Amino acid sequence: MKDAHLHLTDKRINAEKVIASAKLKGVEGFLSCSAKPDEWQELKALTKSHPEVVSFFGVHPWYVNDISSSWQDELESLLKENPKAGVGEIGLDKAKPDYDKQKEVFIRQLALAVKYRRITTIHSVKAHEDLLTILKQYKKSLPPLVLHSYSAPLSFIKPLEELGCYFSISPFILKKSEKAAAEILLSIPKDRLLIETDAPDGLKSPELLSGFVMLLANIMGWGYIKLENTVTANIERLLK
Numbered sequence: 001m002k003d004a005h006l007h008l009t010d011k012r013i014n015a016e017k018v019i020a021s022a023k024l025k026g027v028e029g030f031l032s033c034s035a036k037p038d039e040w041q042e043l044k045a046l047t048k049s050h051p052e053v054v055s056f057f058g059v060h061p062w063y064v065n066d067i068s069s070s071w072q073d074e075l076e077s078l079l080k081e082n083p084k085a086g087v088g089e090i091g092l093d094k095a096k097p098d099y100d101k102q103k104e105v106f107i108r109q110l111a112l113a114v115k116y117r118r119i120t121t122i123h124s125v126k127a128h129e130d131l132l133t134i135l136k137q138y139k140k141s142l143p144p145l146v147l148h149s150y151s152a153p154l155s156f157i158k159p160l161e162e163l164g165c166y167f168s169i170s171p172f173i174l175k176k177s178e179k180a181a182a183e184i185l186l187s188i189p190k191d192r193l194l195i196e197t198d199a200p201d202g203l204k205s206p207e208l209l210s211g212f213v214m215l216l217a218n219i220m221g222w223g224y225i226k227l228e229n230t231v232t233a234n235i236e237r238l239l240k
Helices: 015-024 037-049 071-081 099-116 128-137 154-162 171-175 178-187 206-220 224-239
Strands: 002-006 029-033 053-057 086-093 120-125 145-147 165-169 193-195
Touching: 002 193, 002 206, 002 224, 015 206, 029 037, 029 086, 037 053, 037 071, 053 071, 071 099, 086 099, 086 128, 099 120, 099 128, 120 128, 128 154, 154 165, 154 178, 171 178, 171 206, 178 206, 193 206, 193 224, 206 224
Parallel strands: 002 029, 029 053, 053 086, 086 120, 120 145, 145 165, 165 193
Antiparallel strands: none
8 A cells, every 4th residue: 555645844843763564554655745945955865865765845825925035946946856756746725825836836836747748646625616717728738747635625526536636535534424425535536635644733643554444445335345445446546
């Protein structure tokens, strides 16, 4: 199994210990996102020492005011230097301030993802209509996209699917009722479903991934093996 989204360079995580413990629990890969430029070099180094880590470089919408004037050039250089790296975690969050700047920074990063054909992990809170509008402008040239911690209304699933999006489920879906969570999980096309820990905020560590998969399988009325095999096939396809 691979964890579809976490933050190994978060200051609350000891990446070496977390990777080692997760591997003992059967987690074989980690799609590790960054939130701001001061994490990028650490993530780059981690990827070099741990080939099972796929790095995603990006500016999270919460941190659009924590960037220098050279951030875009730095990001583009990293993408050139690291051909397997993705872009993320980027996005839009209407629950946070400076939404216009969020949009500007998001669009610039999306343009780089399109230019270099990189998998892109997207954070969207109360902004799915704007997200769809922006993505449709790039419809014919979008790289693979992952909607991180997806729990938006069911009506967005079809148009996002048509744009080639994957839907990654985090532990935050458990804040919904079991019925509402099941509706979302069973409405996502099975070939687009991913599962993440969003460590350290969702779960403390990716070593807890299998337990979360079991919980979701029970909610969906699936067996654990069926769900594990489904999301494993999906993430392998995404990473090809």
